[in-house]
Amino acid sequence: MRPHASVLHLDLDAFFAAVEQRDKPSLRGKPVIVGGIGPRGVVSTASYEARTFGVHSAMPMHEARRRCPHAAFLSGRFGAYRAASGIVMGLLRELSPLVEPLSLDEAFVDLAVGERSLEPGAVLAEVAALKLRLAEATGGLTASVGVGSSKFIAKVATELAKPDGVRLVAPGTEVEVIAPLPARAIPGIGPVTMEKLARLGVSNVADLQRLSPRELVRELGRAQGEWIAALAFARDDRPVEPDRETKSISVEDTFETDVTDRMALDAVVERDATGVARRLSAAGLFARTITLKARYPDFTTLTRSRTLDGATDAAETIAAVARVLLDTIDVPRGLRLLGVGVAGLTESAQEALFELAPVEPGERSPVERGATPAVNPSGPDQLNQGEVENRASAGVEFVEDSGLTHTGVPTMARRPAGYRPGDDVVHDEQGAGWVWGTGLGRVTVRFETAETGPGPVRTFAVDDPALRPAQG
Structure with missing residues (x-):
């Protein structure tokens, strides 16, 4: 065990929802839920205002809607999240070259490098300065920070510090600090x-x-x-492992409660496959092997892989194979973690020697489906009556970061990919805004940005030539 509290753990508070509240002034201080916006979707992140209603990550979206029907339900903007994450990780690397990112919003940092003092007062002062710089550089985002003598203790300290706090567990007090915690904290x-x-x-x-x-x-x-x-006695000597050369890419979801719903898991697979595909594309890489990782409640972890005849960076291909691999998992037993990954990376695509299985009879492709309003109308910002009725009847399935939001209601109109609830748009006359809701051939936009106050809401035809998705 380390003699000093020199492992830092940082977790951005309600990260996805916080970015949305930062960029959408009308949502500040209000419940915001990001994730799959339909009954087959799952919650990715809930703001603290939504958590007071019992909404949490990995919860089925239909349950989130039941518990917090007045929340803003947004499909997510991974470009904005990745940009904010990059700023934060850059600040952490200024502290130490040993930074181990766990996700876009979470990382370990080894402070036991360089000439810094590891006395508790000096470390806490450094953390306070970090939080101020982080808030300034990201436009007001907050983070909870824990510091301890190991990864485990640092992460426990972060949980004790939430939200927007700092906790340092002094060496020698670890066993005492963790003793009253629920056993599930381990x-x-x-x-x-x-x-x-x-x-x-x-x-x-x-x-x-x-x-x-x-x-x-x-x-x-x-x-x-x-x-x-x-x-149980705080014995953990795992090192902080910085970034390594990319040999594989994966996205994992650890659920707060065990998930047995196959449709919800399918939605997670599609979302994670899209995230993996985006990272492949950004790196200019293609993958030959697709992997599914699953962890049961007893911590038993299984990995299933399939190697393709060719190499791909297509989200649809990755998701299709991952769903087949999920068929080999005992879903009714419950899953506490599910992840999709790729390996066998190459810089050139190769033609596959066979086609993937066609869509099952009766199942429609995403481009044949429409969308539904993101925010329940309240006060003066009302959708028209048709859109309000449609919000109550339509179900929406979300594929994270793919540009697809679709519903199984056959009367819904098609709309361009990219008009998803929460996405940034630009109008030639009204300027910048975000998609407040879509449906029945129309798109409703609230015109505001992070630099403005709450803005007005306007509705346009979905094919209005003056309206377009924002670039970047």
């Missing part, structure tokens, strides 16, 4: 494992500390039992 303890531990009288970490490693191994198996026994 990575690897999901619902199934918790059921087994409950039979031993375990409810919090202090209860785990009273058990011997032998008891845990007997109940959970050697690998998981030894892992949990070590973390």
